[in-house]
Amino acid sequence: MKKTFLYISCLLLFSTRLFAQLTPFELSKDKNYTANYHEIITYYQQLAKKYNQLKLLNIGSTDVGKPLTLIVLSKNRVFDPALIHKQNKRIILINNGIHPGEPEGIDATMMLTRDLLKNNKLPNDVVLCFIAVYNIDGCLNRGVSRISQNGPRAYGFRGNARNLDLNRDFIKADSRNALAFMQILNTWQPEVFVDNHTSDGADYQYVMTLIETQKDKQNPILAKYTAETLSPELYKRMKRTGYEMIPYVESEKTTPDSGIVAFLETPRFSTGYTVLRNIISYVTETHMLKPFDKRVYATYDFMQHLIDICQRDHELIGKLKQQADTQVKQQKTFALNWELDEQHHDTITFKGYEAGWKPSEISGLNRLYYDRNKPYTKTINYYNTYKPTISVDKPVAYVIPQAWGKVIELFKLNEVEMHQLAHDTTLDLQMYYIADYKTSTRPYEGHYLHSNVKLNAMTTKVKFLQGDYVVYTNQAINRYIVETLEPQGVDSFFAWNFFDSILGQKEHYSxxxxxxxxxxxxxxxxxxxxxxxxxxxxxxxxxxxxxxxxxxxxxNSPWFEKTYLRYPIGRLLSDTKLDLK
Known part of the structure; x- marks a missing residue:
């Protein structure tokens, strides 16, 4: 009896160790299951006990009180970001579960992490950083809210604990999740970033679509490599492994055969934010109507291909990043808003399904449908050219009153170099007055966004106080500085209501x-x-x-308050010697 019990115990222990390396997705019979938060963290903890090339780091906190778990894979077991860069290695950061109802990246990363470790396939010159699940809040809020999506059978909710869409939060940083992400990004300083998602919209034959940083918005040094080398290679390799890709499908009119438009990711989005740092960035968008297992495996393949190419090109990517950073330090003019150039387009081959209209069983009126019995291959227009509508020449420096604490804190978190005035100082600066603006009538992600901002610029003397901040525009992070501080920018701090108190008049008269x-x-x-x-x-x-x-x-009298509608951040236009701490 004792021998039988011992045998069963050993068998159970063996089975536990065997299946511990299989993900909950793989263990599910129908491959239509995504791991819950507890299963995700437990899985990585088990891997970390077995492999010393994996390190789990708990970073910051989220709005639900749990830290972000960062999985770091390093072949030579170096986990110091500064030393990694000193060794001329590249860092890839991959984000999962920003929308937990789009969980393919979560399950694909669990499998990929295991396979790279188990099969000794970690790259020599690339260190991998995976965020296990970014929107932990939404992951814990498990249900079936995405009615238009084909599986998995249960998943997390799009909003976080504050009902924020975290992929609209990277500039305004209302969530603690965003603050923790900034901490990760600025600690590890990746050269390449991926955010894994699931698409919605039209029906077509592809499992995977791809958003790459829009070429006209990306630093031209990196845009050339991305457009001519990296992206074409990813498309070629994905097709070879059975998951042919197409650019993200956003139709010019109603259906894709009318042409598709390149997605313009502004700084509120993850990749719009990372591109401000000269990071090569992608968003994978698997198709919502394809089976969940195919979406997971397509995401797995994409990440593996990207890792392989970055290993091959690691020296080139490092050099290009350095060149881009140097160029941005010297760059004079910055675009703040963009619009689609409909006069220019490329053509691409597109595999879709014929669209039609039929009476709705609900309303009796015509409704759109796609007929999967009528696949087609067509040449369609691809609108991938954007032109700037507003540009600005950078000043020598911006002067920021210390009273605007959130701006200062975000700049510190993003490692913007700042100096403080050593004493009260009156400066000749260009100051903006807000002449006009439009405000949305409904809230968007907790804010009433401003747009169409009109400015009157005036050179005037302004007194600043000891401890106010001076930000020189000779930094690799200039795009972040300029695009957040220039109020006419689409995702500027002014657009996101950081400075709304200046819009109110404080004094009047009887x-x-x-x-x-x-x-x-x-x-x-x-x-x-x-x-x-x-x-x-x-x-x-x-x-x-x-x-x-x-x-x-x-x-027009001397009594009218000079600060009414005056944007509080000054532009220093001449290289003036300042007494700084």
């Missing part, structure tokens, strides 16, 4: 008191009287309104 003061002012200032008369002649509405005329005098 009209019956100011009437006498204004009359006296007009008697003593004939130029102001002339200005008022001209305005009355050109503005009949003002001419008929006593209150508007009084307001006009007030706004």
């Amino acid at each position: 009209d019956y008191v100011f009437e006498d003061i204004a009359a006296d002012l007009l008697k003593r200032d004939p130029e102001l009287r002339k200005k008022l008369d001209n305005e009355k002649a050109n503005n009949l509405k003002l001419a008929a309104s006593a209150s508007q005329q009084l307001e006009f005098v007030y706004r």
